[in-house]
Amino acid sequence: MARAYNRAIADERPDTAPPELTRPQIERLESIYGNRYLLEPAPDHKLPRMGMSAAEAKGLIEEEIVLDGLPTRNLATFVTTWMEPEADELIRQTLRVNFIDHAEYPQSAEIEQRCIRMIADLFHAPGETTGARTQGSSEAIMLGALSLKWRWRARREAQGKAIDRPNLVFGGDVHVVWEKFCRYFDVEPRIVPLKPDKYTIGPEDVEPHVDENTIGVAAVLGTTFTGHADDIRGINDHLVALKHERGLDVPLHVDAASGGFVWPFLYPDSEWDFRLEQVRSINVSGHKFGLVYPGIGWLVFREKDDLPEDLVFYENYLGKRDATFTLNFSTGSAMVLAQYYNFARLGHAGYRYVMEIMKYNARLLAKEIVACDLELVGSEQDEQLPLVAFKLAGEHPYDEFDIAAQLAAERGWMVPAYTLPPNAEHVKIMRVLVRETLGNTLITKLGRDIAQACATLAKKGGVHPVERKRHVKTNTGF
Numbered sequence: 429m430a431r432a433y434n435r436a437i438a439d440e441r442p443d444t445a446p447p448e449l450t451r452p453q454i455e456r457l458e459s460i461y462g463n464r465y466l467l468e469p470a471p472d473h474k475l476p477r478m479g480m481s482a483a484e485a486k487g488l489i490e491e492e493i494v495l496d497g498l499p500t501r502n503l504a505t506f507v508t509t510w511m512e513p514e515a516d517e518l519i520r521q522t523l524r525v526n527f528i529d530h531a532e533y534p535q536s537a538e539i540e541q542r543c544i545r546m547i548a549d550l551f552h553a554p555g556e557t558t559g560a561r562t563q564g565s566s567e568a569i570m571l572g573a574l575s576l577k578w579r580w581r582a583r584r585e586a587q588g589k590a591i592d593r594p595n596l597v598f599g600g601d602v603h604v605v606w607e608k609f610c611r612y613f614d615v616e617p618r619i620v621p622l623k624p625d626k627y628t629i630g631p632e633d634v635e636p637h638v639d640e641n642t643i644g645v646a647a648v649l650g651t652t653f654t655g656h657a658d659d660i661r662g663i664n665d666h667l668v669a670l671k672h673e674r675g676l677d678v679p680l681h682v683d684a685a686s687g688g689f690v691w692p693f694l695y696p697d698s699e700w701d702f703r704l705e706q707v708r709s710i711n712v713s714g715h716k717f718g719l720v721y722p723g724i725g726w727l728v729f730r731e732k733d734d735l736p737e738d739l740v741f742y743e744n745y746l747g748k749r750d751a752t753f754t755l756n757f758s759t760g761s762a763m764v765l766a767q768y769y770n771f772a773r774l775g776h777a778g779y780r781y782v783m784e785i786m787k788y789n790a791r792l793l794a795k796e797i798v799a800c801d802l803e804l805v806g807s808e809q810d811e812q813l814p815l816v817a818f819k820l821a822g823e824h825p826y827d828e829f830d831i832a833a834q835l836a837a838e839r840g841w842m843v844p845a846y847t848l849p850p851n852a853e854h855v856k857i858m859r860v861l862v863r864e865t866l867g868n869t870l871i872t873k874l875g876r877d878i879a880q881a882c883a884t885l886a887k888k889g890g891v892h893p894v895e896r897k898r899h900v901k902t903n904t905g906f
């Protein structure tokens with residue numbers, strides 16, 4: 429090594445190492461030792477003229493992404509951050525498979541169908557049904573809501589009625605994707621505002637908004653904000669009554685993005701799915717409590733007829749006639765196979781075991797939290813996602829955003845703080861997702877860290893706005 433070093437700078441200083449090397453000297457050494465990327469800004473707005481070695485490209489990226497948060501310390505996200513090594517290996521092996529190429533990869537397509545059948549069965553579909561694999565719940569919701577619009581239009585056309593003013597009814601507690609759908613696909617959003625002390629919706633909220641132009645009502649099983657469910661049974665009963673009394677057949681779509689893999693295992697007797705007459709379609713994110721990495725989601729219909737034939741495209745793809753019902757086309761099959769891995773590996777009992785652990789640990793954290801002048805949003809009796817949503821009790825010289833900032837600064841925990849949608853926008857909430865990776869030891873530490881952050885704030889008052897801006901995650905997390 430010393431010889432190489434001397435050779436590289438021999439022209440300038442043949443015998444002794446200079447106190448400081450010139451840039452050309454450093455560059456000559458680089459040709460021996462590599463890692464040129466350490467000397468230059470990362471490729472930014474143009475393809476670099478020449479590339480670099482594989483090891484250097486990997487190093488360049490790995491070194492930069494240390495600035496990203498640690499997924500396992502991200503307590504805001506619903507999305508899976510850990511899978512078993514066998515699943516990781518399966519995913520690695522199948523990353524190169526394009527799922528859409530059913531002719532070439534027929535078994536992956538068959539496995540997708542098995543997953544759809546299993547999910548439909550879990551959600552109590554009454555008979556044979558259909559569905560789709562999607563990139564996540566957002567794509568599933570777009571497709572489900574399109575189906576609502578198509579079916580409404582067909583009904584109206586058959587009655588010779590106007591089709592120019594479709595509307596969709598949902599609560600302010602939904603994910604932004606529902607408003608996105610309305611804007612992208614020209615549907616009037618009828619958003620039921622929350623109440624200052626009620627953060628989900630029920631039949632009495634929906635009732636004034638539904639009319640003959642309503643393509644459907646969307647209800648949430650496990651809201652992003654507090655993890656509670658809308659009163660889906662109550663909304664269903666109202667829609668059933670509407671059908672019998674006024675002849676208005678308004679379908680109900682359940683956004684079970686997070687709750688779809690929680691309720692069947694923690695609250696099996698609670699009816700929110702196809703056991704209810706008006707529920708025609710359901711979406712669920714495989715990458716949330718389906719326990720698969722992003723991006724995998726599912727859409728299932730109650731019956732085959734709930735998917736309008738007109739939305740399905742048939743094409744000849746690489747020699748085979750294929751039906752597609754998606755917004756995307758090419759995508760990997762790895763996450764479909766990973767979902768199937770979880771179904772086969774865990775079965776009903778395994779999913780229940782995992783969900784019970786999360787719920788148990790959420791209760792443990794709730795106990796720690798109420799001990800430090802914070803109050804829970806909801807009660808332990810509520811049906812809820814495995815999370816703890818909380819806010820400050822009483823008056824303090826600091827608020828929830830300060831606690832989030834202090835906690836991030838002291839211990840690196842990413843706990844979001846956010847305000848609720850209208851008309852509950854004055855309510856500030858913090859929320860911890862209790863995923864599989866947040867076990868007993870970490871829960872206890874987190875509880876103590878929250879108490880410590882509050883104690884620090886009680887002494888020093890709220891944190892500086894700059895610190896707040898730097899540290900606090902002010903959206904709900906996804």
Ligand SMILES: Cc1ncc(COP(=O)(O)O)c(C=O)c1O
Pocket residue numbers: 506563564565566567602603605648650651652683685686713725905906
């Ligand atoms: C209730 C709800 N619906 C829809 C979505 C969107 O899901 P995805 O991220 O799978 O597209 C989310 C994401 O957090 C959600 O919580």
